[in-house]
Amino acid sequence: MVVAITPDWNWETGKGLLGMDDPAEVDAALDRADRYLGAAVIGLALNCPPEVVSPRIIRALELLPGPGRDFPFTATAHLARLDGRLTPELYAALRAEGIGGAADHAIDDTLSFVPFRDLPPWLKRRWVYVTVRETLLRWWLRPVEAVGEAWRAVRGSRSG
Incomplete structure (x- = not known):
């Protein structure tokens, strides 16, 4: 007997999205510009490698307005902390946002957790x-x- 495991996330309430580990599910959320997209991108960053998460962070940055941009940059900070590396696209996004904006914490975490030689x-x-x-x-x-x-x-x- 095969037991189907149902995901623990709820798109209606946003509950459990920090446990997101399905890139296809985040792609679907990006396509519909879901209101909990930011939390899902952070969850994906907590559970997947930078190469998987990076294109979704970049898309989220393009979709999310103003304060919503904090979420993709928080996801970037988590990648720096957990994996000790980022993709060239994420470095470019950090540089484009610059110091004094939504990317500040992500830049600080990158400086702290990514080896100097890789920056x-x-x-x-x-x-x-x-x-x-x-x-x-x-x-x-x-x-x-x-x-x-x-x-x-x-x-x-x-x-x-």
Whole structure:
């Protein structure tokens, strides 16, 4: 006896779409511009390799307006975190969106989880910039924190 396994996702409510693992189902959702398409693309990113998810993320970016673009970029961030790699098309989408937009978290996750040697040149430059800026900020804040601690210690000894 063969038991048919029914999917755990519901397109009417959006329930279970983060468990999406069927690219054909997402393609159908893209064709009908389903309102839960963003969640389905994220689910696909959580369950499939970048080569499978990438074309669907690109299509979702073309279909989804304004704030809806956050979903495909969140899917891109998940791919970077889980697989440690992205496709050339996703790098191009990140570059097109740029810094200061919906792609910020995806760019940050890409810089954190994709090996430096695998990054395209524009992201390597961004990685160097972010790393130098954060290092200088830490160096600058270390003495400021020490002065603050000394001041609290002096104030504490006066009140006692």
